Amino acid sequence: MSVYTQLQSHDFESILSQYNLGQLVAFEGIAAGIENTNYKLTLKKAGQTQYYFLTIFEQLKKSELDFFMPLLSHLQHNDCLLAAPIESIHGDLTFTIKHKDAAIFYCLAGDTLDTPNLKQCQVVGQQLARIHLAAQSFKQSHDNSRGFYWLQRQVNSGQLNLSQDDQQLMHNELSYLQNCWQLWGENTELPKGFIHADLFPDNSLFVDDELSGIIDFYAGGSDYWVYDLAVCIMAWCQNDKHQIDDKFKGALLKGYQTERKLSEAETKTLPDFLRLAVLRFWVSRVLVQNQQQQASLTTFKDPNHMKALLLSLSDL
Known part of the structure; x- marks a missing residue:
């Protein structure tokens, strides 16, 4: 830094x-x-x-x-x-x-969050929906640079310096998600548009429970809206055991749906999009960890937190 x-x-x-x-x-x-x-x-x-x-x-x-x-x-x-x-x-x-x-x-007012509360989760869910809807009328488009095919290349590269068990876990999860990805592509009730793709608490600024702004849009691009929602749930609704807290997830979904109702297909596929989001951030944190360790730096986010969350969401 x-x-x-x-x-x-x-x-x-x-x-x-x-x-x-x-x-x-x-x-x-x-x-x-x-x-x-x-x-x-x-x-x-x-x-x-x-x-x-x-x-x-x-x-x-x-x-x-x-x-x-x-x-x-x-x-x-x-x-x-x-x-x-x-x-x-x-x-x-x-x-x-x-x-x-x-x-x-x-310069926006406020500070980033360490531990979001239920009200803040609801507010950020509402703002995410507003971003999705507002971006619809923007005429330009931009690919999600870290979408499914990027994830596929990284997991199959054999260059993540993982243990054999972790490598097998990633491959098993990717295999499951490849089948999901094919089915999602055939489903017309899964809308796409611009997504933030990185809406963690440290990419938002709050004054108490009032959101002053979202920052760092540069990982964003065109993808499934429900995937962006899954990333947000993953980032905002984990408990200290690296599991999804249903109360926080419910608050975030309530906020989102005050602006935009989810389709039945989005509700049904959300759990698998959540698995996709967690795998994507497990991989990206492994990449950052490898780069930082080569540079003798230690200020990276622990990839094992995402691994633990993935295990809690899947049957692997």
Whole structure:
């Protein structure tokens, strides 16, 4: 975790000359970024102090930003709670600094959550449904880069450095889900659209029980809505034994269905989509663990939590 691209005062002043946001008072690099460089900016305009985030995209391609930046603006204009990029005086949503693409965002109030409560689960479920519905009218599309076929390639690669038992467990689960995937593709009552695909508690900001915004949409793409709902249940409704808590799951589903009712097919297939979500995040956490260990780092999320959850959901 680091500020990968170092900027100085004159860099910020050059950037801000393309915006009508005020004068630079202070800037601070944010060490919590994993994939991007983030700075918090303090600006003053007409005697008022305002706070903004400047994000330098270290990995996303320009073609990806040309999808995500307009999408965020579209979602915000349709009353979704998030921070959209701010337009420059020329109407641009991004700019280039040190040969990298970047954008400025309003600074949302609140903090990420460590232990969500029932009310917060309900609120985030409602917001997820609003995002799904609002994105329907956005004309561009973008593939889910970590969808089923990505998962299939990773599990079959033989390069996850797993024990023989864990490798067999993953293969057995993938085999089951391959049959499910074929059946889902034949079911017209499983709607698709844009999904966030990574809506964990640390990708939301709350002030007490009030949601101020959802962040980090860059893992998103087109996929089954019920899969996104499964990811959210997996992320928000686990108990300390790495099992799904039915009360929290019920609260999240109640919130979602205040905005959009699930089809009968979605309700029926949700348990298997939940297994797909858990397998996907088990694999991705194994990949991160392997990368971090090679770099002698230890700040990764334990993949075994996802393994334990998968075992609680399946008959394997």
